[in-house]
C-alpha cells in the first residue's frame with residue numbers, strides 16, 4: 389500500500405499539567421481531504437501545529453510526507469503549507485511582500501509570480517496586493533493566509549479555520565484550493581466548526597473531544613439532519 393502523506397500515531401501534547409492532545413491517531417492519504425471537528429479546546433489546532441512543526445509532540449509518532457517531525461523537522465516543514473488559525477501575517481507588509489518572502493523562504497524556482505497573482509485574484513485580493521495588511525479585515529487576513537499556504541503546492545496542506553469569518557467568495561476560493569490540492573495528489577487537513585463546509589471540502593471527518601479522537605465519519609455520515617444529530621451526540 390502507498391505510504392500515507394500524514395501519519396500520526398498516539399500523539400500526546402502536554403502544556404505543563406494540561407494534556408491538549410491525548411492519544412490522537414490520524415492517517416491521511418494522497419488526494420484525500422480530512423476534516424478535524426470538535427468543540428473549542430478539543431485539540432484540533434494543537435494537532436495541526438504539531439504537523440506544521442510549530443509545536444513539538446510530547447509523545448507519539450508523527451510523519452509528514454514520510455519525514456519524522458522530530459528527527460527531520462526541515463524536511464517535514466518543506467512538505468507542508470500551513471494556514472494557522474490566528475496570526476502569521478506581518479502588519480506592515482503587503483500581500484505581495486508576504487508572497488515574495490514565502491517564495492524566498494521556500495526557495496521557489498523562478499516563475500512563481502503568475503501563480504501568486506492568480507491566487508490573489510481568485511481570493512479577490514488583487515486590488516489590495518500592495519496595501520499593508522494592518523488594515524485588513526479578519527476575513528481578508530484569512531483569505532491571504534490560505535493563499536500563502538497554497539502558493540508552493542505543498543504535498544500536505546493544513547488549513548486551520550480557513551472559513552472563519554470569510555465571505556462566500558472566499559469560501560468558494562478556499563474550496564477550490566482544497567479541490568485543486570486533492571487533484572494534484574496532496575493530502576489536506578481542514579479544521580473547522582462548520583460541519584456543512586467540512587462535508588463539502590472533505591471525504592472524511594475526525595471528531596476530537598478532550599484531546600482524543602472519538603469518531604471517524606464519512607462526509608455522507610455527517611450530512612443532513614441525521615449527520616447533525618450524530619455529530620452533536622459526539623460532542624458531550
Ligand SMILES: Nc1ncnc2c1ncn2[C@@H]1O[C@H](COP(=O)(O)OP(=O)(O)OP(=O)(O)O)[C@@H](O)[C@H]1O
Nearest residue numbers: 403406407408426427428429430431432433434435
Ligand atoms: N500554548 C498553550 N499553552 C497552554 N495550553 C494550551 C496551549 N495551546 C493550547 N492549549 C490548550 O490545549 C487545549 C486544546 O487547544 P486547541 O487550541 O488545540 O483546541 P481547538 O480544538 O483548536 O479549539 P478551538 O476550536 O477553540 O480553536 C485547550 O485546553 C487549550 O487551552
